[in-house]
Amino acid sequence: MYFPAEIIKKKRNKYELTAEEIEFFIMSYTRGEIPDYQMSALLMAIFFNGMTTTETVTLTKTMLHSGVVVDTSSIDGFKTDKHSTGGVGDKTSLILGPVVAAAGVYVPMISGRGLGHTGGTLDKLESIPGFNTQQSLEKFIELTKKIGTCFIGQTKDICPADKKIYALRDVTATVESLPLICASIMSKKMAEGIDGLVLDVKFGSGAFMKTPAKAKELAQALMAIGQGYGKKVVAMLTSMEQPLGRFSGNSLEVFECLEIMKNKKFISADGIDLYEDTRELSLQLSAHMIFMSGKTASLADAYNLAAEMLVSGKALKKFEEMCAAQGGDIHKLPSAKNKSAVVQTKASGFLQAYNVEKIGLAGICLRAGRQKTDDVLNLVSGIEFHKKIGDPINMNDVIFTIHGDEPQLFKEAEDLLQTCFEISLQKPAPHVLIKETLL
Ligand code: URA
Numbered sequence: 032m033y034f035p036a037e038i039i040k041k042k043r044n045k046y047e048l049t050a051e052e053i054e055f056f057i058m059s060y061t062r063g064e065i066p067d068y069q070m071s072a073l074l075m076a077i078f079f080n081g082m083t084t085t086e087t088v089t090l091t092k093t094m095l096h097s098g099v100v101v102d103t104s105s106i107d108g109f110k111t112d113k114h115s116t117g118g119v120g121d122k123t124s125l126i127l128g129p130v131v132a133a134a135g136v137y138v139p140m141i142s143g144r145g146l147g148h149t150g151g152t153l154d155k156l157e158s159i160p161g162f163n164t165q166q167s168l169e170k171f172i173e174l175t176k177k178i179g180t181c182f183i184g185q186t187k188d189i190c191p192a193d194k195k196i197y198a199l200r201d202v203t204a205t206v207e208s209l210p211l212i213c214a215s216i217m218s219k220k221m222a223e224g225i226d227g228l229v230l231d232v233k234f235g236s237g238a239f240m241k242t243p244a245k246a247k248e249l250a251q252a253l254m255a256i257g258q259g260y261g262k263k264v265v266a267m268l269t270s271m272e273q274p275l276g277r278f279s280g281n282s283l284e285v286f287e288c289l290e291i292m293k294n295k296k297f298i299s300a301d302g303i304d305l306y307e308d309t310r311e312l313s314l315q316l317s318a319h320m321i322f323m324s325g326k327t328a329s330l331a332d333a334y335n336l337a338a339e340m341l342v343s344g345k346a347l348k349k350f351e352e353m354c355a356a357q358g359g360d361i362h363k364l365p366s367a368k369n370k371s372a373v374v375q376t377k378a379s380g381f382l383q384a385y386n387v388e389k390i391g392l393a394g395i396c397l398r399a400g401r402q403k404t405d406d407v408l409n410l411v412s413g414i415e416f417h418k419k420i421g422d423p424i425n426m427n428d429v430i431f432t433i434h435g436d437e438p439q440l441f442k443e444a445e446d447l448l449q450t451c452f453e454i455s456l457q458k459p460a461p462h463v464l465i466k467e468t469l470l
Contacts, residue, residue, distance in 0.1 A: 129292070284413070
């Protein structure tokens with residue numbers, strides 16, 4: 032017999048939980064026998080006091096086996112996926128899924144919704160009218176086999192524990208915890224029946240791990256779990272010191288991905304292609320996914336194959352095919368009716384730094400992300416970025432444009448955005464997107 036409050040107290044008092052205690056708590060919560068307020072308390076205790084490696088592995092295993100592990104043995108070929116630890120404007124999944132599938136490597140992807148200040152692939156895809164991220168297990172396998180990729184969320188069959196806990200962490204300030212992130216990501220990824228995984232572990236002001244050292248620690252913990260399940264795992268440590276690409280916000284990010292898959296550029300007032308970082312990171316991640324499948328002799332060949340899939344339009348065709356198969360009509364992608372420029376009146380100089388987490392919170396002010404688990408998102412709202420770190424800044428330059436169709440929400444977001452950037456007189460060191468790759 033276990034008492035939820037006693038288990039919470041034990042973790043609160045910094046003791047190690049047994050496997051049986053973790054299993055009892057997680058499974059009872061998943062079945063609805065433990066209420067949200069007790070789960071929230073345990074999450075906060077874990078947030079503050081951490082978990083040992085043994086506890087983290089047990090938590091991952093329990094969350095994984097709260098549902099089924101997808102049997103992908105009928106899919107004849109290498110199956111791979113990518114997962115990001117979360118960021119702002121972080122939309123690479125929508126490009127790399129189709130790129131890698133077009134290159135002949137299967138990508139069965141279980142994704143999440145927005146978490147904390149970061150965006151989520153499921154919310155982005157659901158901005159496409161009709162797109163259904165809640166496919167049955169059979170359909171998930173059928174579509175992966177037929178198209179090469181399928182994007183779904185946690186369901187009552189697949190990772191139901193993460194489905195509930197993820198939504199609760201989103202609104203209880205319990206996201207930035209190494210064991211909770213590890214268990215959340217790896218339970219989903221190990222449920223997919225994949226052979227290999229590429230992790231995009233973010234660091235910086237918009238990441239859950241603020242420093243490269245913390246991101247590396249998380250990457251190593253994630254890799255150890257994946258390798259323990261016998262998977263090939265690669266982790267890239269990438270910067271979230273500035274938002275990725277031109278937009279954050281659900282339909283805006285889908286739009287950006289379509290533009291990139293159509294080989295379009297968007298040149299800023301400073302002569303920079305604002306799609307370039309999204310495009311480059313998507314290709315680098317795709318290259319690792321393709322290379323680990325053994326499809327190419329070298330990583331450089333894999334990169335070239337990924338680029339060919341993008342440039343030839345094959346990835347776009349694959350994306351359209353995937354959307355249609357999941358009920359989505361990409362030609363009806365909605366956009367916002369209103370825009371408002373956020374102009375800087377502080378000083379001239381160079382863009383020194385962003386506070387990317389606060390930019391994500393400005394997105395929540397616009398209802399592009401959630402404050403409560405049952406919040407309904409406004410899928411067309413979001414933020415456009417006009418400047419990258421190091422760009423020259425003049426008085427009255429537009430730094431952001433707010434997009435949305437609820438202009439009454441703009442003022443709060445605008446006030447926050449005014450505090451989200453710093454200007455310096457000295458040009459800062461060039462921003463580095465990819466810091467390190469752990470093989
Ligand atoms: N992505 C997830 O799926 N879970 C986390 O906890 C963080 C990022």
